[in-house]
Amino acid sequence: MTADGKALLRIEGLSASYGQNDALEPSSLHVDLGEIVVVLGPNGAGKSTLMRAIMGLIATRGRIYFKGEEISQRPTRQRASAGVTLVPEGRGILGPLTVMENLELGAYGRYGRVPKHEIRRSFDKVFGLFPRLAERKAQKAGLMSGGEQQMLAVGRALMSDPSLLLLDEPSLGLAPRVTQEILQSLAALNKEGLTILLVEQKAPLALEIAGRAYVLRSGRVVAAMHTADIAGPEALAALYLGA
């Protein structure tokens, strides 16, 4: 894939390993401005490794371009201030802190750097999207339901005002109905212009909101497609099984 001007994120031959274990073989993919792209794949496929690699949380070989600039060797902090934010697997919210405190932490890098009203606007956006967080501002995060904690994790990520939101298995441990609710909020955010790269094992739900999908297996991108071209559950199963 060559630079086409509209790719917000472009990855070329990116690989990563843990010691001797190659978790991600040289892989290439891109996410265009305004897209929702989903990375599907079974447990151990390398999905979280890909997310960590994009965020700069592990050492990588290969190239990552964001907004046309190479960020492959930049520290995580700089990738974040450039507009990349990760909602990690397991959510990573701070249980003993309140909803409000968790959200404030999400905006940490912006205090003193942007006018206060912009941060207030982010709070309004988060509370508009997730009214349940607005009702529970003073609640300790650890005492909320799994779905509410995932909303908080997404909300905290939004507080950094990202232009690319990375989500690592937001559905983990959630009932289908709650997952659907979270995915619909992601679709709403995308309608407002946010570009999203989502990792999921629960393919059918994620495919409802994504425009394109990649399939990762044993650390390799084995398929790339437009979700409109996926014929049905059997076609998807075949992709997973490598048929």
Ligand SMILES: Nc1ncnc2c1ncn2[C@@H]1O[C@H](COP(=O)(O)OP(=O)(O)O)[C@@H](O)[C@H]1O
């Ligand atoms: N911290 C780690 N140390 C060593 N190996 C790891 C570590 N994290 C993941 N792996 C290995 O890397 C591979 C990819 O893992 P991961 O990216 O977590 O997959 P996925 O998110 O698709 O389930 C797996 O073989 C896994 O066992």
Ligand SMILES: [Mg+2]
């Ligand atoms: Mg994972």
